[in-house]
Structures are given as C-alpha cells and as structure tokens.
Amino acid sequence: MAAIDPMLLATNDDPSRRTWPVRQAILVGLLALTLNLAGNGRVSLFDRDEPRYAGATREMRASGDWVHPTFNAEPRYHKPVLIYWLMMVGTAVGGDNPFGVRLVSSLAGAATCLVVWAWGRRMLGERAGLLAGLILATAPIVVAESKMATTDATLMLWVVGCQFCLWELSQRQSWKIAALFWTLLGLAILTKSPAGPVLLFASAAVSWWCGGPTSFLKRLHWRWGPLLCAAIVLPWNVAILMRSHGEYYNVAVGYHIIRRATSGIEEHGGFPGYYVVLSFLTCFPWSALLPAALYAGWSRRKESPVFGFLLGWIVGPLILLECVRTKLIHYYLPAFPAWALLIAWMVVAVTESEIALEYWKLGRHAVRFLRTIATGAIAGLLAAAWFAPPELRAACLVLSAIMLVGTLLFHVHYKMGGIERATQVLIASSALMTLLLGVWVLPALEPYRISGVIGRRLAELESREQAKAILCTFDLPGVVYALGHPAPIVRGINKLVAQVDRDKKVIVPLRPQEVPVLQREARLDVEVQETIRGYNLDKGRTETLIMAVIRPRATTLVKQPDSTIIR
Structure with missing residues (x-):
C-alpha cells in the first residue's frame, strides 16, 4: 500500500x-x-x-x-x-x-x-x-x-x-x-x-x-x-x-x-x-x-x-x-x-x-458554518412549531432542542477535547434527529399526504359500491399503488362516457371544478360520495378531492363536446 x-x-x-x-x-x-x-x-x-x-x-x-x-x-x-x-x-x-x-x-x-x-x-x-x-x-x-x-x-x-x-x-x-x-x-x-x-x-x-x-x-x-x-x-x-x-x-x-x-x-x-x-x-x-x-x-x-x-x-x-x-x-x-x-x-x-482545527486552513470557517447553519435550522424548526399542525408541534420543538443541545455540546467538547470528541457528539445528535424523523415526524404527516389517502379510500369505495375505480386528472402514482391494482386513466368527457358505458358504474376522484361540468353532462349520472382534503407533496400544496360514483343515464341526449377541464 x-x-x-x-x-x-x-x-x-x-x-x-x-x-x-x-x-x-x-x-x-x-x-x-x-x-x-x-x-x-x-x-x-x-x-x-x-x-x-x-x-x-x-x-x-x-x-x-x-x-x-x-x-x-x-x-x-x-x-x-x-x-x-x-x-x-x-x-x-x-x-x-x-x-x-x-x-x-x-x-x-x-x-x-x-x-x-x-x-x-x-x-x-x-x-x-x-x-x-x-x-x-x-x-x-x-x-x-x-x-x-x-x-x-x-x-x-x-x-x-x-x-x-x-x-x-x-x-x-x-x-x-x-x-x-x-x-x-x-x-x-x-x-x-x-x-x-x-x-x-x-x-x-x-x-x-x-x-x-x-x-x-x-x-x-x-x-x-x-x-x-x-x-x-x-x-x-x-x-x-x-x-x-x-x-x-x-x-x-x-x-x-x-x-x-x-x-x-x-x-x-x-x-x-x-x-x-x-x-x-x-x-x-x-x-x-x-x-x-x-x-x-x-x-x-x-x-x-x-x-x-x-x-x-x-x-x-x-x-x-x-x-x-x-x-x-x-x-x-x-x-x-x-x-x-x-x-x-x-x-x-x-x-x-x-493543533486545533481553527488553525488549519478553512478550519475556523468549519466551526462557523456549523454554528450558522445550526442556528438557522433551529430557528426554522421553532417557526415550524408555530405554524405546523398540532400533531407536529411537539416534534418540531423536540428536534430544535436536540439540535440546540447538540450544537452546544459540540462546542464544549471541541474546546475541551478537540474535534474528534466533538465529532462524536455530532454523530450522536445527527443519529437521534434522523431516528425521530423516521419514527415520529414522517408518520405524523400521513393524514396530510393525499395520494395514499385517496388510493386507500378509493379501494374501500370500489368494494362497497361494486364500482370500478378509474382516474381522471388526479392520477398520481401513489393513488394507483395504494389502490392495489391498475386503474384506467381517462382523459376527456367522451372517453369518460365510453368508459362508464363499458363498466356501467365507476368510482373516481374529481377536483371540485370538475364535478359541476360532469353533472351537466346529459349522458352521465354523477353521485357525490364524500370530500377529502389533504396535502399534495408532489405539488407542494393542499388539495381537495371529491369521490364520485358515475353511472350512465337512462336517457342519453345529444353528445356534448369534450370539456377543457378534464383533459
């Protein structure tokens, strides 16, 4: 070697x-x-x-x-x-x-x-x-x-x-x-x-x-x-x-x-x-x-x-x-x-x-980086505790406390025992924070993550209503996985009508602006089941979805042109 x-x-x-x-x-x-x-x-x-x-x-x-x-x-x-x-x-x-x-x-x-x-x-x-x-x-x-x-x-x-x-x-x-x-x-x-x-x-x-x-x-x-x-x-x-x-x-x-x-x-x-x-x-x-x-x-x-x-x-x-x-x-x-x-x-x-780390080239900046980024992260966690849902406030406070204590102990051990002992403190505090994120914070976010909620609820309604689950504009992969089986993705009212005619009864998650459009469609009978509100991590925003059962109407009027809302 x-x-x-x-x-x-x-x-x-x-x-x-x-x-x-x-x-x-x-x-x-x-x-x-x-x-x-x-x-x-x-x-x-x-x-x-x-x-x-x-x-x-x-x-x-x-x-x-x-x-x-x-x-x-x-x-x-x-x-x-x-x-x-x-x-x-x-x-x-x-x-x-x-x-x-x-x-x-x-x-x-x-x-x-x-x-x-x-x-x-x-x-x-x-x-x-x-x-x-x-x-x-x-x-x-x-x-x-x-x-x-x-x-x-x-x-x-x-x-x-x-x-x-x-x-x-x-x-x-x-x-x-x-x-x-x-x-x-x-x-x-x-x-x-x-x-x-x-x-x-x-x-x-x-x-x-x-x-x-x-x-x-x-x-x-x-x-x-x-x-x-x-x-x-x-x-x-x-x-x-x-x-x-x-x-x-x-x-x-x-x-x-x-x-x-x-x-x-x-x-x-x-x-x-x-x-x-x-x-x-x-x-x-x-x-x-x-x-x-x-x-x-x-x-x-x-x-x-x-x-x-x-x-x-x-x-x-x-x-x-x-x-x-x-x-x-x-x-x-x-x-x-x-x-x-x-x-x-x-x-x-x-x-x-x-020789202490601060006497190495850029060593002093390393300690400053740690202090600066940790301070910003602690402030961010405290702000998150103020604005977060109740289920997450305690977690944010605990994480900010761990980071604060870890940063303080890092500096104490760095001054008393050098960078190696201080690094061991960073390892311990990082491990504890990562563990809490996995077992506490992420599970607490589940009720707000809408794709899994929609997919699981879609599976329940599919079984209860004896209807086939399909997707229109809300077609996140997480919905398909949580549903448990493939689901047709339909674009355009005419294609939706054709799908409903084949399956006789479908269950579909719709955006609020899509429901009145479909209710005005003479060839479809739209029955709203429930409304679900949650957070779409993929888009970074809160969304509202309406679960609806759709059947063909007994009397079919003249075919309407495709809507630009369901596309």
Whole structure:
C-alpha cells in the first residue's frame, strides 16, 4: 500500500485505543440499518418515483413476467430491471408494503457504510475508518435515499464497491478483485444504465489530474473483464429489445438519458452550483467540515495517492453533473462516501497533530458554518412549531432542542477535547434527529399526504359500491399503488362516457371544478360520495378531492363536446 503520513496511522499502534473490528462492524452496521429502517412501514410511498417502482414490482410478481416491467398495466421503460428483481426479494421477505419495497435500499445503504468502514481502516487507519462509517450512516441525504424504494442507494453500493476494487488494484495485482470490479460494474449498469460507468469515469479523470493512482488500469484484465460485464448486462437487454420491439431504448436512452442531459425535464432544472448548495444543506452537519477537508487533502495530494483518489471521487461527479441540464440531488449520492472518508481522515489528522482545527486552513470557517447553519435550522424548526399542525408541534420543538443541545455540546467538547470528541457528539445528535424523523415526524404527516389517502379510500369505495375505480386528472402514482391494482386513466368527457358505458358504474376522484361540468353532462349520472382534503407533496400544496360514483343515464341526449377541464 502507498505510504500514508505516519502521523495519521499512529493511533493504530496504541493498544489503549483499539476496538475489535467485529464490534466496529456491528456498531456501524446496526446504526445504519436502524436509521434506514426506522418508520418505513408506517410511512406511505412518496410520489412520484417510489409508487412507480413498487407498483412495477407488484405487477411483475403478479404476472410472473421477469423481463417486461409495467406500471398501471403500461410498459415502464424508465430503468433497467435489476431493481425490480431485488424489490421482489424485499417484498418476499418484508411483505408487499412500503417496508418490503424499501428493504433493498435500506440494506444497500447499510452495506455501503460497512464497505466505507472497512475501506477506511485499510486506507486511513482504524479510527478514521470507524468515523467514516459512522459519518456516512448519519448523513441525512444518505439515510433519506436508503429509506426510498428507488435505484439510488443500490447504485451507490455498486459504485462504492467498484471504487474499492480500483483502489485495491492500484495497490496490488489480483484477478479476483478485477473480476469483482467487472461484476459490480455490470450490476450498476443493470440498475441505472450508464450512470455508474459515467460517474466512475469522471472520478478517475479528475483523480488522475489530482495525482491519484492510475496503475489499476493495467490490472483490470481487459481481455476478459468486459466480457464478464457483458455476460451480466446483455441477456436482459437483448430480451427487452425483442419484447419491446426497440421501444425500451427509445424511452430509456432517448428520453431518460439524452433528454435529461440536454434539457431540464419534469421541472427538474437547476441553477449553477445546484449540487454544491444542495449538498451542503442535505449533508449537514458534515458538509460544514468538507471545505477544510478538501483543502487539507488537496495540499497533501503529492504525499499519497489516496488524496488524489478521494478528491477525484468528490469533484469528478460534481463537475459532470453540473453540466447535465436535469438536476436532482440524489444523482450525486455515490460521491458522499468519499466525503465521509476525507472528513474522517481530517478529524483524526487534526487530533493527532495536536493543533486545533481553527488553525488549519478553512478550519475556523468549519466551526462557523456549523454554528450558522445550526442556528438557522433551529430557528426554522421553532417557526415550524408555530405554524405546523398540532400533531407536529411537539416534534418540531423536540428536534430544535436536540439540535440546540447538540450544537452546544459540540462546542464544549471541541474546546475541551478537540474535534474528534466533538465529532462524536455530532454523530450522536445527527443519529437521534434522523431516528425521530423516521419514527415520529414522517408518520405524523400521513393524514396530510393525499395520494395514499385517496388510493386507500378509493379501494374501500370500489368494494362497497361494486364500482370500478378509474382516474381522471388526479392520477398520481401513489393513488394507483395504494389502490392495489391498475386503474384506467381517462382523459376527456367522451372517453369518460365510453368508459362508464363499458363498466356501467365507476368510482373516481374529481377536483371540485370538475364535478359541476360532469353533472351537466346529459349522458352521465354523477353521485357525490364524500370530500377529502389533504396535502399534495408532489405539488407542494393542499388539495381537495371529491369521490364520485358515475353511472350512465337512462336517457342519453345529444353528445356534448369534450370539456377543457378534464383533459
């Protein structure tokens, strides 16, 4: 292994500060898994992506078709198939419910923390490895994505595994590690198409420029490695090509890759510096320490290739993603493990140097960042307690108190015992806040999340009224998932009349302005059942929906033109 500054590894020779690796692994893994799983079964799926993945998994399992994913009985060509296979395993273990479909992401997030812990021990020493695993386990964005039934936590695991393999290959020759790299790369492609390889390429390019290792390029066994990757990727891709007659690639490549790269689709554009700003907010408190860690790593990049490797991993994807027009913070998720490693290294290095953090370049700003962002967050939580519904006021007050106490204890321990002890306070307070969000705050929001409420109520009325559930303009994926089966989506009054004529009786959620239009329609008999009011997280607003039973009228008058309201 390339030489690391002896100052950084001195603690490994101190028996009084050793911890058995098994105990460390249990600590990191148990903390990550607890935070990732907490409350998952009590929180319904978040529109729009989670219900789509979960619904496609349910429909694939019901049909027995493991090749062709569908959602709401329509082809779903957004992503490759591996995530649906993994979610089928998750639902087999945890049930066909939010807990079951999120299980894969939760396990993948915890596994990533363990990989980072093990890697940190090898690269940077025992204490830095433990801190890195705990920092990643309590990073808010990592926990959030590990609680979501999407591809991102799983992709993060494959990418981190690939990076680990590249680092190990830069230190020694091993055909087994090369085979593992190509296997993980194949799994990454089968999870999210080219996202994994592209992020790895961007990391390697910037790493080379920063002085990181390049010897792994000669040890990847190019003669058979790509063939191993292709053996994982090609079978399903050939099968879906034949089943979809090429349409999968029109959607997956033409729309979700090319258009996302060249235009901001689905209102997901972003301003220059989007990932810098959002990363600082979604990875607090650890983001406050990153500028100092980046500068320290950059100034030491010639001392060891490990710094160039980590810098490339952090900066390379950032540059690439800033050039892509469609911007979402979880695109940058595979780079956060490098944050954890570099920050953990700096914390141990500062401790061993016996020089306070404020005397390191940008170190004083790190403490100020912590204080400033924490103050703003505490003020925001107190304001939320004032305006929030009664069920959430106590939670907001408790969270603000935890953040206040955590910030004060951080400064006390920082002054008395240094940055390492203060970092342990941040880990504890971040873990407690994340746990309370999962088991208290998010479940308390359920009555206000309208898509799940509408879907479940639609299922109840469908059974009671013996009517077929359909959707018009309110067609969130969460409604379909909560309903439990596909529902036709109807646009235009003439199409609605045709649907009612076929089914004889339908139940549909309508917006208030749509009800009088349909009641004036001579071909339909509209019977209002109830009114439901709730919060639409997808649109960020409160909405009112009216559940209505619609039948064909016995006397049909002259056909009316389509309304512009139901479209």
